[in-house]
Amino acid sequence: xxxxxxxxxxxxxxxxxxxxxxxxxxxxxxxxxxxxxxxxxxxxxxxxxxxxxxxxxxxxxxxxxxxxxxxxxxxxxxxxxxxxxxxxxxxxxxxxxxxxxxxxxxxxxxxxxxxxxxxxxxxxxxxxxxxxxxxxxxxxxxxxxxxxxxxxxxxxxxxxxxxxxxxxxxxxxxxxxxxxxxxxxxxxxxxxxxxxxxxxxxxxxxxxxxxxxxxxxxxxxxxxxxxxxxxxxxxxxxxxxxxxxxxxxxxxxxxxxxxxxxxxxxxxxxxxxxxxxxxxxxxxxxxxxxxxxxxxxxxxxxxxxxxxxxxxxxxxxxxxxxxxxxxxxxxxxxxxxxxxxxxxxxxxxxxxxxxxxxxxxxxxxxxxxxxxxxxxxxxxxxxx
Numbered sequence: 423x424x425x426x427x428x429x430x431x432x433x434x435x436x437x438x439x440x441x442x443x444x445x446x447x448x449x450x451x452x453x454x455x456x457x458x459x460x461x462x463x464x465x466x467x468x469x470x471x472x473x474x475x476x477x478x479x480x481x482x483x484x485x486x487x488x489x490x491x492x493x494x495x496x497x498x499x500x501x502x503x504x505x506x507x508x509x510x511x512x513x514x515x516x517x518x519x520x521x522x523x524x525x526x527x528x529x530x531x532x533x534x535x536x537x538x539x540x541x542x543x544x545x546x547x548x549x550x551x552x553x554x555x556x557x558x559x560x561x562x563x564x565x566x567x568x569x570x571x572x573x574x575x576x577x578x579x580x581x582x583x584x585x586x587x588x589x590x591x592x593x594x595x596x597x598x599x600x601x602x603x604x605x606x607x608x609x610x611x612x613x614x615x616x617x618x619x620x621x622x623x624x625x626x627x628x629x630x631x632x633x634x635x636x637x638x639x640x641x642x643x644x645x646x647x648x649x650x651x652x653x654x655x656x657x658x659x660x661x662x663x664x665x666x667x668x669x670x671x672x673x674x675x676x677x678x679x680x681x682x683x684x685x686x687x688x689x690x691x692x693x694x695x696x697x698x699x700x701x702x703x704x705x706x707x708x709x710x711x712x713x714x715x716x717x718x719x720x721x722x723x724x725x726x727x728x729x730x731x732x733x734x735x736x737x738x739x740x741x742x743x744x745x746x747x748x749x750x751x752x753x754x755x756x757x758x759x760x761x762x763x764x765x766x767x768x769x770x771x772x773x774x775x776x777x778x779x780x781x782x783x784x785x786x787x788x789x790x791x792x793x794x795x796x797x798x799x800x801x802x803x804x805x806x
Contacts, residue, residue: 425726454653479600482613732759
């Protein structure tokens with residue numbers, strides 16, 4: 423157990439009121455008023471024309487791909503540095519994930535590398551807004567339009583992030599979001615697919631509900647999926663969207679505090695690059711030396727501070743591994759990256775203590791050649 427976890431949800435506002443209303447009404451499954459209320463509130467918040475609630479972020483990606491007609495033999499370009507669900511959803515359709523490298527400055531997929539990977543089999547580009555920082559969308563949109571490709575935005579980690587004043591998920595053909603318990607707003611498990619096109623919206627609705635026709639009971643037009651969101655999850659989501667600004671303000675304040683307090687150390691903070699708003703799903707740092715990263719995490723863990731390493735590059739995982747492929751940017755970022763505690767209720771005192779511990783680690787590393795033996799008694803006291 424950690425005294426300071428890397429994340430925990432911010433559950434306040436009308437959450438108990440709405441969930442209890444679901445229980446009192448007996449509408450606890452995939453029908454009930456909160457599903458349409460949450461979808462309406464969500465699309466209004468991000469500025470999308472349509473929104474479809476689903477049961478998690480991974481199925482949101484799969485549903486988007488299916489509705490766009492992506493299938494066997496097609497190729498979808500996706501960053502090598504991402505959570506495995508991005509690639510898995512592509513593979514579920516029978517399509518092939520084609521990996522590209524990441525930029526050193528923003529840590530996002532490199533549009534120049536995307537251009538190099540476009541082939542006659544490419545059908546879509548999946549832009550993943552990693553750790554809350556938007557991808558450089560203008561060149562990606564231009565590339566997709568020029569080559570007749572779909573642009574899918576994986577916004578699982580980027581609720582509240584904007585590119586040139588526009589919320590992520592609304593620039594591409596379709597955008598997907600995750601509401602897992604560690605996401606900026608949560609429904610426990612849940613996801614959302616957004617789009618601007620009415621015909622695509624109808625396909626999303628069709629495929630998410632077992633392919634059942636809107637014109638007749640138990641008449642199924644296609645092989646669909648049971649990807650529906652429950653009314654209880656939607657009730658939690660509605661209560662979360664109502665306090666979304668408060669959550670985002672808290673997370674931004676924490677990120678600014680980390681950045682200020684970590685100045686002068688041999689680390690890099692994940693700063694916004696370009697005309698973007700970074701929502702800081704995770705406050706993330708890079709150690710300047712790769713061999714220091716795990717030692718720093720162990721040091722923080724010994725004092726009760728939970729952290730996360732960056733994702734393994736997907737092309738290193740056994741089901742996607744190809745010996746001929748190397749993505750040095752993704753590999754370098756993955757080996758040096760740490761996600762620090764980033765939850766909305768993290769106190770300023772605890773941010774200061776985490777930063778003091780990081781400072782102490784580097785002082786110890788510099789002057790004592792850093793030993794695995796840690797004097798826990800000498801640690802700064804962490805409040806809970």
